[in-house]
Amino acid sequence: MVSIDEVARLAGVSTATVSRALSGRGHVSERARERVRSAADSLGYVVSSRASSLASGRTQNVGVIVPFLDRWFFSTVLSGATSALMRAGYDVTLYNITADAAVRREVFSTFLRRQRVDAVIAVAIELDEHETSQLQGLGLPVIGIGGPNPGLRTLSLDQTALACLATEHLIALGHRDIAHIGAAAEFEADFRVPSRRRSGFEQALAQAGITPDPALFEPADFTVDGGYRAARRLLGGTGPRPSAIFAASDEMAIGALVAARDLGIRVPQDLSIVGIDGHELGEFFGLTTVDQFPLAQGERAASAILAQLEGASDAAAVADLPYELITRGTTAPV
C-alpha cells in the first residue's frame, strides 16, 4: 500500500500539504493541489481510513441498523440510504439486529461503540429505553426512520393518517362494510405500526358515522400468506361479507387478492381491496395502495445525516415523510 509520504515526495511537498490537498480542509495553492492530485493518481494512492480516522476522528462511514434484511420494505429503505451515502463517498456498515437477541445486545454494547462510524441511521426499529440511551451515549448524530422514537431525531410517518387515507378512499367509493386485516398483537415489533394503522382505520370509520364491526377485523402477520388466511376467514364464512378490505400492508392485501380469486369473488366488482406500502408487487397485481416511498425514506435519512455531518448550519428540519394514495384496479364503487 502506497502511503502519504510517497505522494508527498513525488509531489515535492510535505505530507501536511498532501493531506490538506486531498481532504479539502485548509488552504492549498492551486499549483500544489494539482501536483498532489496527479502524484496521488499516478501512485494509486488512497487515504487509509485506519490512519485517517484515528488522527481526525472522522471515519467516513455511517452505520445503519435494520431489523430485517430479507423483507422488501427494509431492504428497500436500506437500498435508498446506501446509494445516497455511497454517492457522498461514505461507506455503510450494516447492523442487522433481529437475528438473535444476543447479537442485538452486542450491537448496542459493542459493535456501535467501536468508533467505526460517524453517525447512525436506525430503520424502523422499536428501541427500548436502554438502547435509546446507548445510542445517545455514542455522542454521534443519530436518526431514526419510522418513529416517532422519543429521544431520537426521527423521520416519521403518521401511520394513523396513512390508514385513514386508505379507509377514506373506500368510504368515498360508497363502502360501509369494510373489513380490516392487520395488528396481530405479537407483531408489534416495530413502532406499533400495525395498531396505529388500525386506529386510523377506526378513526376514518367513525368520521363517516360507521361503527366498526368486530367481526370484520382479522389479525395477521404482515405476510402474503397471513393476509391470505385472514381473507379466507373473512370471506369464506356464511355470514354477511364485507364489500371492501383494508389490509395494513400490501403483502397482506396481495394475499387477500389471491384468496378472493380462489373463492371466485371478483375484484373489484364484488370486493374492493386496498393496501399500504407501495410494494413492487402491488403494481403487478394492480393493487390500490397508499405508497410510503420506502426508497425515498432511506434517501431522506441519508441526506439528513449527511447534512448534519457536513455541518449544515443547524440540523436541517426533519419534515414528515410523504405518502400518497395510488388508485389502481382493486378498488371500485360498491
Next chain:
Amino acid sequence: MVSIDEVARLAGVSTATVSRALSGRGHVSERARERVRSAADSLGYVVSSRASSLASGRTQNVGVIVPFLDRWFFSTVLSGATSALMRAGYDVTLYNITADAAVRREVFSTFLRRQRVDAVIAVAIELDEHETSQLQGLGLPVIGIGGPNPGLRTLSLDQTALACLATEHLIALGHRDIAHIGAAAEFEADFRVPSRRRSGFEQALAQAGITPDPALFEPADFTVDGGYRAARRLLGGTGPRPSAIFAASDEMAIGALVAARDLGIRVPQDLSIVGIDGHELGEFFGLTTVDQFPLAQGERAASAILAQLEGASDAAAVADLPYELITRGTTAPV
C-alpha cells in the same frame, strides 16, 4: 470515550496486558485477565477499531459487495452472510454497486482500498478483468458466491445442473411439450446464470430425446411481471399449448402461475410449472422449485472467509453449494 490507559490503571497492569487480555493474543495470567475484564466492564470500555486496526492491521470488518439490495435473492444471501459474520464479532460493510456506474468504479478504485475491511465477499456479480484484478490487488481474502469467476475463489453452484434437475422432474412426469421462460439477452448481468439455466434445460431435453421447440421459449426479465407476460404469450395463443413450463426463477414461475389462472388453465391438472430459487413466496403459491438455499449461501461464504481470517490451517476446501428439488403442488403427471 474511555481509553485503554484507564482500564490499565484500574486493573493495575500495563496497557500491553490489557490489550493481550482483551484480544486473547499472547499469554496473560488468569488473574490478570480477570482484573482486566472486570475493569473494562465497569468502565464500559470497548477497543477502538480506529486505533486497533491502525496498530494491528486487522479491522474486524468484512466488506460485502452486492448488485442489488431490494431483490429477494440478494438480500437473503446478504442476510445469511451478515448474521454469520456478526455472530463472529465482525462488522459488515456493504457495497452496493449497481446503483450507478460511477459508484461502481469508485467502489473498486477507492472504497475497497481504504483499508477498512479484512476480507471481501462478492455476491453474484459478474466482474470484468479489471475489477477482478483490482480485487486481487487488495491483498485480502476474497470469495465470490455464484461463480465461477476466473481468478477468484468462489462458492459456486452448477446452474446447468439445477436447470437440468427441474427439467428432468417434468420429463419424469411424462411431459414432452415443455416451455421455458428465461435468459433475456439484456439480463445477463450476473454470471450468465440465465443462459446456463437455459442450456441445462436443453440438455435435459436432449437426454430424453426431445427436440427443443423454439416456439416454446420466451425470454423474460426475472420479475413476476415478466414471467406473467411471457406465460401469456406462451399460453394465450392459438397454437399448441405446452403441458409444462420451466421458469428460470421462482418469481417468473409465480407470474406464470397467475397468468394460467387468469386464462382459466388449471395448475397442475392442465399445466405443470416449476421454478428455481426457493423464494419465500413459492411456498405460499405451492410452487414446485429447485431450492438453492440463498440464506445458507451467505452463511457458507461467511464461514469460509472467517476460516481464512482466523487462519484455519489451509484455506478450507470450497465445496459446491447444495440445491434440492422441492416438489409441491404445481407439477403433476401429464
Next chain:
DNA sequence: CTGAAAGCGCTAACAT
C-alpha cells in the same frame, strides 16, 4: 500558503 512535529489509541516486538 506551507512545513515541522506532536499526537490519535492501540499493538507487537523486545526485554526482563
Next chain:
DNA sequence: ATGTTAGCGCTTTCAG
C-alpha cells in the same frame, strides 16, 4: 507472564 517502547499512517496545531 508482564512492562517498555516504538511505531501504525494520517491530521492538525503551531510557527513561519
